[in-house]
Amino acid sequence: MPSGQLIEFHGVTKRFGRVTAVDGFSATIEPGVVTGFLGPNGAGKTTTMRMLLGLVRPTAGHSTIGGQPYAALAQPLQTVGAALEASSFHPGRTARNTLTISAQASGIPRPRVDEVLALVGLQDAANRKVGGYSLGMRQRLGLAQALLGDPGVLVLDEPANGLDPEGIRWMRSLLRTLAAEGRTVLVSSHLLAEVQQTVDRLLILARGRLVFQGGIEDLVDPGELATVVDSPDRPALCAALDAAGLRYENLRHGLAVADADAVAVGAVAARAGVALSLLQRRGPSLEEVFLDLVSGQRVHASAAETATEGGAR
The missing domain is CATH 3.30.70 (Alpha-Beta Plaits)
Known part of the structure; x- marks a missing residue:
C-alpha cells in the first residue's frame, strides 16, 4: 500500500500583474488525515494547488511533496493523484479509453483501469463517450484518473461539485478510507458545510492569505462557548x-x-x-466563524502566529 508524504508550502506567492492571487502561503499537510482547503471562490485555492503541481510558476516561495518539487518526482502519477478540472476530458473518448491512454503513458498495468472504474462506480458507463457524461460522472472520472497510479498523495479541487447527495456521501466515505490507509489527502471547497463531516484538518484561505489552520474543533474559541x-x-x-x-x-x-x-x-x-x-x-456556528474569517471580521490565533513566523523569517 502506498504511503503518504508531507506536502509543504513555504511562503508561496503568486502575482498576475498587479493582482496578488496568493500571498506568502505557508502550510504543512500531513499523511493519514483528510485536510480541507477552504475559502470563497477567488481566494487562491486553485492557484495554490496548480503551483504545487508545477502548472503555475510561483512569483516567490516554493512547495514540495515528500521534500521534492513536483517536477523532480521520478513517477509523478504513481506519487500524486490530482483532479483539478472535471471538464478537461476529450468528449469523444470513452472513460475506459481515457484512462487506458494515461495508464500506457505512465507504465501502469492495464487491469488497473477497470479497478479504478469500479472503485468510482463507473464500470457500467466505461464504454460511453465522456461528452455524454453529467458533471457528477465527470467528477468520478477525474477521481478515477487521480487514483490510477495508486498514489500516496491526492490533491482534489472541489471533487463534490456536481454530485448528488448519495454521491457526496460516497465521496466522504472514500476520502476517509484513503486517508485511513495512510495517504495524504488535500481537498478544496468553498463551503464549510460540504466538508465538515469529512475533514480532520482545515486550511482556510481568504484574499490569497491563510486565515486559519487547525482542526474543525479549533475554529471556535472555547471562551465563546x-x-x-x-x-x-x-x-x-x-x-x-x-x-x-x-x-x-x-x-x-x-x-x-x-x-x-x-x-x-x-x-x-x-x-x-x-x-x-x-x-x-x-456558541457561534462553524459556518458563522468561517464567514467571519473569510470576510476579515475575525482573526484566528493560528493565522496570526503563522504571519508572525513568516515575518520573522
Whole structure:
C-alpha cells in the first residue's frame, strides 16, 4: 500500500500583474488525515494547488511533496493523484479509453483501469463517450484518473461539485478510507458545510492569505462557548450551581454557564437532585466563524502566529 508524504508550502506567492492571487502561503499537510482547503471562490485555492503541481510558476516561495518539487518526482502519477478540472476530458473518448491512454503513458498495468472504474462506480458507463457524461460522472472520472497510479498523495479541487447527495456521501466515505490507509489527502471547497463531516484538518484561505489552520474543533474559541441550562425549579438549579462554584448569567430561556461543559453542569444538577428541562452547548456556528474569517471580521490565533513566523523569517 502506498504511503503518504508531507506536502509543504513555504511562503508561496503568486502575482498576475498587479493582482496578488496568493500571498506568502505557508502550510504543512500531513499523511493519514483528510485536510480541507477552504475559502470563497477567488481566494487562491486553485492557484495554490496548480503551483504545487508545477502548472503555475510561483512569483516567490516554493512547495514540495515528500521534500521534492513536483517536477523532480521520478513517477509523478504513481506519487500524486490530482483532479483539478472535471471538464478537461476529450468528449469523444470513452472513460475506459481515457484512462487506458494515461495508464500506457505512465507504465501502469492495464487491469488497473477497470479497478479504478469500479472503485468510482463507473464500470457500467466505461464504454460511453465522456461528452455524454453529467458533471457528477465527470467528477468520478477525474477521481478515477487521480487514483490510477495508486498514489500516496491526492490533491482534489472541489471533487463534490456536481454530485448528488448519495454521491457526496460516497465521496466522504472514500476520502476517509484513503486517508485511513495512510495517504495524504488535500481537498478544496468553498463551503464549510460540504466538508465538515469529512475533514480532520482545515486550511482556510481568504484574499490569497491563510486565515486559519487547525482542526474543525479549533475554529471556535472555547471562551465563546457556554452551556445553557434550565429547570422547572430554577431557584434550586441556581443554588446547585452556586454550591459548585460555577458562574452563570440569567437568560430569558435559561442560565448560561461559561466555565463548564454540558457534562459537568448535568452532573452538578444530578447530584443536587434537580430535574433539567434544557441542557445544551451554545456558541457561534462553524459556518458563522468561517464567514467571519473569510470576510476579515475575525482573526484566528493560528493565522496570526503563522504571519508572525513568516515575518520573522
